[in-house]
Amino acid sequence: MVLLVLAVALLGFRLLGTFGVRRFATWPTSAAPAMAVMLVVTASAHFVPAGVTVMPNHADLVRMVPPLVPFPDAMVYLTGVLELLGALGLVPTATRWAAGLSLATLFVLLLPANIYAAVAGVPFNGEEPTPLWLRIPEQILYIALVVWVARSADSTAIRRLLRRHLRRSESAPPAVASR
16 A cells, blocks of 8 residues: 555656656656655554554554564654654755655664564554565665665755855854853
């Protein structure tokens, strides 16, 4: 389902690019908002009450958390917020690089939960557990996609932000040490 959302969004944005919407003129510039759409869909599951059965819900995701991770309930909420922030960061070109690399890191950190869920046979959304042979390539695809999107980010916007930050830090008055 999630791969379908990603594929349809990607093709939709790229189609807009072929019709002249310059913002989606290339595959990487179409992949960034497509990944953002997918992340909003997946992140929403982190906040869906357990009684909802038409999609994965918070309880499903809590069951995926390996037992050694403390506060699984809070971790599911936290990862949902991080996915939403990542989705938001992928949209503007100025933040795409940082968002892409942050999301790649998040996906690497979430890989043990996906492995645990597959090995422990944790059902997801009332269906059969997703096999490990499918979970790992899917996670690798997401990592590769956000890195590809990050690499395609407008580096001039990133350099401009870094220059602005450096100018501010150079012009700031030195801190006065107190005794």
